Amino acid sequence: MYAVAMTDTMNRADAPQRATWNHEAVFSDWDAFTSELNDLEKLAPKLREFEGRLTESAATLREWLRVSDNVSNRLGRALTYATMASSVDSTDSTAKAMDGKAMSVFSALAGATGFAEPELIAALTRESGLIETWIAEAPTLGEYEPYFRALIAKAPYRLSGEVETVLGNLSSALAAAPQTLNELASSDLRFPDACDSTGARHRVTQGTFGTHYSQEDRELRRTTWESFGDTYRAFQNTFAAGYLGVIKRSVFEAKTRGYDSVLHERLEPTGLPTQTFHLLIETFVENLPVWHRYWDVKRRLLGIDTMRPWDRWAPIAKNGPAVPYETAVEWIGTALSPMGDEYVDTLRRGALDERWVDWAPNTGKRQGAFSVAAYPNTYPFIMMTYTDTIGSMSTLAHELGHSMHHYLTAQNQPAVYNGLAGVWRSSSIAETASNFHQAMTRTWLRREKGADEALMLAVIDEAMTNYHRYCFIMPTLARFELEVTRRAEAGEPLNAPILNEIMAGYFAEGYGESLVDDPQRSGITWAQFQHLYRPFYTFQYAIGISAASIAADRIYGDGSAPPDTGAVNRFVEMLKSGYRFPAIETFGIAGIDMTSKAPMESMFGRLASLVEQLEAMV
Known part of the structure; x- marks a missing residue:
């Protein structure tokens, strides 16, 4: 093997x-x-x-x-x-x-x-x-x-x-501009090697930095953080010029078409009201104290005196279980068995026999992971790097959620409702499909393998890592985007130092007194996320997690209510509809109301519950 x-x-x-x-x-x-x-x-x-x-x-x-x-x-x-x-x-x-x-x-x-x-x-x-x-x-x-x-x-x-x-x-x-920045980040940046506590050197690339962050060796985490951040800082003016070009283009298009703002221009065509964005940001800021508690309990679990930015990804679960690719496919498929044989058989066939997934950890591979739309005679392919961890399994589940959405859309809708051409294309719908797979997989693991304490700790750790990325980093980037576009729309000056200052300020709020920041390197975070080249994409992950969690709870039953026998059919119908309807109506097909704050509050309630479980351990 x-x-x-x-x-x-x-x-x-x-x-x-x-x-x-x-x-x-x-x-x-x-x-x-x-x-x-x-x-x-x-x-x-x-x-x-x-x-x-x-x-x-x-x-x-x-x-x-x-x-x-x-x-x-x-x-x-x-x-x-x-x-x-x-x-x-x-x-x-x-x-x-x-x-x-x-x-x-x-x-x-x-x-x-x-x-x-x-x-x-x-x-x-x-x-x-x-x-x-x-x-x-x-x-x-x-x-x-x-x-x-x-x-x-x-x-x-x-x-x-x-x-x-x-x-x-x-x-x-x-x-x-986005193509140039992608090329610079993926092909031309050369990062200094990181060193672990024994003095051994480790290559830092777009494909390995995340893995280094998640290692137990704190020196490896710190030196990777410095290597990655300092390299981006060395090119901060280039990245700023390119990113601000994206922003200027967005401001130009919004004004030319008569939208109230870039935010309005990005969401109105998807059928998602701008109020949904503001409700999420409001809920996020209200729940920053939960994140402050998390930094503190994680510090204690790690046994360190001071929590630093490079410790955010440190594993709480020591020597987490290895999960080979084939095992991950089996677990994900079994977790999704309530969706029916046809759904699961399609997923397994795609992930294995039909080779939808490019998961080899090769040099030169683009950072991150994505799934492409499906078309007649074309599979919904996935690009990612798989590293035999619970985290990689979660990423695979996420991207397979996108791919099943793409597959079902292509099978049931004409081109005007599919892929980038989808007339009501909404990232919030796309991220619901992907995060649904993760929610279902975590629920199944907790219920079926709960006796395995090491695995369960790894699952909690993975869940918090996922929340950290999508319900902390991404909303923080969304706040950054809102402020940057506001200044651009008002004609206020923007450059690399100003972008760094805005970014560092929002991270400082998120860290509170529980984490000692490294503001120079935290401030360059905006340059490290290609998500920002698609304005106001970042917040929609949290919208998707909110909706996906509700759907998974209904299908499996959340403890306070039995499984909803109609929830599977409603969710599959939502996936099949693609981008045929406005986002709010598409959520409605699955019986999910995203016009209120309740789903977001529920999501952060689940986050608080995980933090409480960790606090109980210490």
Whole structure:
């Protein structure tokens, strides 16, 4: 059986096939990929032939939707191939070049189709009852009714066809800043080695720094923290220039389209009210004392005098159990057995036989983890680094949640409700699907393996690590984003030192008196999270955890109530709906009310319960 020590890395060429994504199932080679891109590029003139004709008849509209859905699916397939190839090995110059070419074709096709939505919006807002007329003339247009109604809802923020075309053509150029920062972080940064307490040296890379943070050796944690932070600080002006370019672009787009703010511009198209964001931040700030308690109890459990930032990831569970990849798949699948055989069989087949997951810990792999959307004849692939830990198992569960959402959406919805093209695409819905898997897995482990004290301590430790990332770091980054965009919208000065000061200030609040900060290195945290290149993505993890926890409690029963027999069907229907409806309505399909503060308060209540369990141990 293939295994790798947690701190080891390998060359991409040495990764065993079963630990890599099934690229051959998408395209046989780069020649086949290039041929498809060339064919797609040639479709631009054909797409433009529909301009000015979309509403001449229901039949013409139906043909346009058929053609555009097909192009969207084919383009999604090509982008998936290029994205995965360039992400699993950032040293692959061919993959990077092809990724750039794919983005150029995407930009060209976006420009060629930029007329469509403005043309439809003009017709829909000019003539009432048009949707009903179209469906009466072409009944198959019925599945697009939510799409048409979404266009009406978004009409106040759409521009003329000419302007939309220009913005579509500019999309590739406007994406240059995030691409440059990704390249710098993944390929060009070189981190000094970290040293453990014995003097042994350890390589620090984007793929290993998180593993070093989670080691028992405190000196290894400290030197990794300093290596990582100081390297980013050395490039802080470059990262600031790129990030502020993203912010300026967002401010420009929000103002151009008539939104009240960048926050409004990011959430309105998803159907999630801005009030939900503010309710979460308010609840987070109110619960900062819970985090202060956690830093204190963790200090005592670790047996150290002073808690420092690099101790946040330190394991409470000593010598945590090894969880090989195959074992993780088995546990996750068993935990999800209430979802039904079809759901679980699909997940296991994808994670093992069909090789959805690229989990090899190779040098050059992009930091973090992600799952790509599924398209006809394309799997919902996952990129991650698996290191045989409970934490890696949790990440795998999270990403498989995304992939099952992507899979079920692609199986049940046309392109306008799928992936990046989803008309009501919302990260809060996406993060509900992923965090649901983690909640189900933790519940199953607690109930079925509760007698294993070492495993249970590791599970609590993993849960707190997860909460730390998504319910502490991410809301802190969200507060940072809100302040940065506020200043940008007001025309106030922003540069690297100012960004560092804002970031360090919010971390200081979060640490309270229980953790002694390292403000210079904490302040550069904003540069280390590529999530910020998608404004106001970060807070939606906590929204997802809130909704996912409620769903898991209903399915398993939370102790105060028996399992809800209808909860599985409602949740699966939510997943199948993709991005067909506004986020708030999509939550409603699963019977989850995210218009109130209650789910967020419940989530932080669960966090407080875990802290209480740890306090009882000391």
